[in-house]
Amino acid sequence: MSSNNKKFRSNTDLVLYFLKGNKRFFFLSIIFSILVTFFDLINPKIIQYTVDFCIDDAESDSVPVYLKGIMDALGGREFLREHLYYIAVVVAIVALLTATFRYIFRLCNAQGAEKLIQRMRNKLFEHIMHLPFTWHGENHTGDIIQRCTSDVDTIKMFISEQMLSLFRIVIRIAVAMYFMVGISIPMSIVSGAFIPIIVIYSGFFHNRIRTEFERADTEEGRLSATAQENLTGVRVVRAFGREKYEKDRFVKQNAEYTQLWINLMRTLAAFWSSNDLISGLQVMLITVLGAVFCVQDSITVGEYIAFVSYNAMLVWPVRALGRIISEMSKAGVSIDRIAYIMNSETEEDKENALKPSLKQDITFEHVSYAYENGGADVLKDVSFTIKAGTTFGILGGTGSGKSTLMYLMDRLYDLKEGCGRILVGNTDITDIKASWLRSNIGFVLQEPFLFSRTLSENIGITQKKTDFAEIRAAARIAALDETIEDFSKGYETYVGERGVTLSGGQKQRTAIAQMLVSKPPIMVFDDSLSAVDTQTDARIRHALSENTTDSTVVLISHRIMTLMHADNIIVLDHGRIAEQGTHEQLLAQGGIYKKIYDIQMQGT
Template sequence: MNKTKQLDSKKTTYLIRRFAPYFKKYKWILLLDLFCAALTTVCELVLPLIVRYITDKGMNDLEALTVEIILSIGGIYLALRLIDVAANYFMANVGHVMGAKIETDMRRDLFSHLQDLSYSYYSNTKIGQLMARITSDLFDITEFAHHCPEEYFIAALKFIVSFVILSSVNPWLTLIIFAIIPIMIYCSMQFNRKMRSAFKRSRNQIGELNSQVEDSLLGIRVVKSFANEEIEEEKFEEGNKGFLNIKKEAYRYMAGFQSTTRLFDGVMYITVVVAGALFMIRGLITPSDLIAYLLYVTMLLTSVRRIVEFTEQFQRGMTGIERFIEVMDEPVEIQDEEGSIPLPQVEGDIRFDQVSFRYSDGDNDVLSDINLHVKAGDHVALVGPSGGGKTTLSNLIPRFYDVTAGRILIDGHDIKKVTIHSLRSQIGVVQQEVYLFSGSIYDNIEYGKPGASREEIINAAKLAGAHDFITELPEGYETYVGERGVKLSGGQKQRISIARVFLKNPPILILDEATSALDNESELLVQQSLEELAKGRTTFTIAHRLTTIRNASVILVLTDQGIVEQGSHEELIEKKGAYYRLYNLYNTAGTNIGD
């Protein structure tokens, strides 16, 4: 993944500005939630005034404090409390649902963006890190999205209203109290900044742990075959302790943050008591006013404590938002260009026009100035040593990577000028590394043509030589393949992946060592099926077993020098060049050339 700014360098306002658009769909729910928050604040703001009024009347005009007045005041407060309960229910229910919906929207956008990112991104990114970003990082968004505007709105409302009320009673004592608050905020922010950095590092570390666990568990058979369980446990223990150390640091800063606020709690209380008592001696404030001051200070400090309690959630939410933004800001390297049109049904005529390619993190061209014309229906075989660019060349056709220079034309259409979906929908690929999704055999074959009939799926399996072994399984086509097809043999997985392409039935085929995992009998069966499928279709076959491509229309010998030879099997044998040497080496050693 590209290096991005650390969380410390990204201002909170910037992160919130990037996050704010997710509230747009739910703005009316948010406004109603804030209105309810205001209603819940009314009770707290009114109670000190009620106490002040009753105390003042009790000390100065007790006879005026009648039962009717007391009951009226009690009734008004009870009504306010019922309103408070209803408003709080809305906030706890609908407000949290709004947060969950925002989390869901962000996860959807993140997953959609991940689907659009190119091969090169995944070559440089750990899947465990991405799993952490799309799951645990966004878990805190629900609480953050709901509580962040709510808590700060309530705190601001209490501070403003309290300041106005207290200023009308005694402006000097009010200024003394509120002068302490900026100092408290400044000290708290120092710990805040360190907490934020620590939480970011803890999220990165949990992503590393996820990657390590995924790597170890997916390779569990290798671990056990080498009896290296203890090594894996040691590796995990090291990462786990690293995570603990980061958490310790984060909580040390949090403890400092909370201790600072508690210290200022005491400072504000004693300030009100001492200064208030001095003002009372001089007749500048009444006992009832001093009681009201103490109640309002208690209310303000309660608000501060709530903000403190919310701080950890706030920092987690901000960290999740930033890690979300980091992925969302990754550029989509392969995308439809402006004005792209759908590629019409093609015949399969493909032309490489001075094509060069290098990987984004490479210094040298993998392919350089490739000129190649493949007529519709031709069967092209790519052979040569590993690193020669065979797979890379085939990956350029469906735009898994974009050419660095030159262009590729299909039926005269520049593939950069057509939509990616229409391009790839007409190309079938059997990957070198077989991947089956967790699910049934039926589901995995159907992936080649979603919604296909059962007859089509069975026919595709027959063409791929997979039907017989599938029907022999206890549950047939409904057999669960396990994660990554772990319950099937390599040959069985390969034939199912080939069946997917048979089902898709595209005009252009790319077979990246499609038979390399099969035994001789299965290879012969599948090879016959592939040859039948290739009739009338343009086919690129990357092969290390040279016996599988003798009947290709043209064989290209690809090395780090580019296409060094091309022609039919017979023509290249007669030349006694690079292909001739590879073929003799294959026959002599009985190995796969390029493995």
């Protein structure tokens, strides 16, 4: 089982865990992002000093030493006045460097983002695969899929776009404000005053956006679950003519989901439009104020041009800063939803878990079990022994606990403290490595699940490498070989999702063959012959008895014909063992078994 049961105390811990192995890409992205920001801010300075120093007659003292040195190296003021294209070449070089650094930044960022999402998907899938069977019963498949797709994409966008943008924005604002203060302190104060205003009102919208996005995200999970259930259960929907009902239900749920997004978009529209209004007001004030200062000779024409350029460069970052704060609300919700999965406890074996032989007696000692929903006990003080190498039958009505017994034996459900124990030989199954236990117990369910693959691939899916002869031999025991031969593509016939292209009996027989390929020492047939006719049932049981002599076979069925040749049979009634014995002994008792036998035999 999974050795990773790490608890993430905060969202930051979870994000850093997902970033493991990819941090270098984002580190390089930050470095080249800083270079892009720096070179973006150089050109306005070059234009400023070109206008003031080369075109106009500003004092050379106003030119920084490093820039004056470059100009002197190019030939001095008079030479540059006659050869302004030199400056144009410098501007072009700076622009080319900026474009190069931006390309490298985007390349590193894209690689980091894709590596991040790859690791997130892998870790989520691995973690989900090791979560308890009960966890899967409590969480809708559609909602889990939505968390692993939409929420993963939201987190990727936050880390690769918004978080890096936040870093770039802070750097850009700091450097631009430094240059702006060097030009005009009053204008810098006016420009900078808008930044805290935007941050404050963004914080005001933050919680509201988060709440509305969380509702929309949760509803999307429900909508995905509805769609997934209808797509996988399309035959049932069609068979009962429920298309209109299911369509109306989906339309209603979709309308609720759409309305939640409309509400969210209204909030975002109010946020973004007010953001744009404040940013536009800032640009207008700086343009007017700069023109006044320029006329009053408080600043030069070059300084005015440079300041307006820097302020224009701040407009997008300042607007984006507010938007990023709002997007952080969405990312926070998505991280919480992913954290719910990653913080769910996976199955863990005991230290030094055992791998004993399972060709031993299986003993249930005073087993009681109730589901987590707080209902009554499904099993009540159940005790019996399944002798190794024998065939054991379990009969009982719906809800009597037949399947639960086998789920407990396979550790799909865990017995609580003081609710009995299950032994293989003298070893408690809780001391056995779960993967070892399950690999040695073959399970065939009443409703088998087949994958969207060929029949051959489905039958051999339990083994890493399976010879076709073994696949065919297993199919022959399951009375499936002749049926497959009638298919145009034989064993290469493609099985649709969940085996939709096969009949119920064909699916059950495919599942039986699938289990037989692995040759487990314990075989459980949970009403897995219910969809086949009595003649085929008899053929399969006869073939099983001849080919599984070394295995312990557990037959769960409502059909006495399936159980009557078992070495021992128990009859469950409301979670308790009402009767136990061979077929003949149970008939002689004249109890529940005898009554069911008489009813079923009347129709033969």
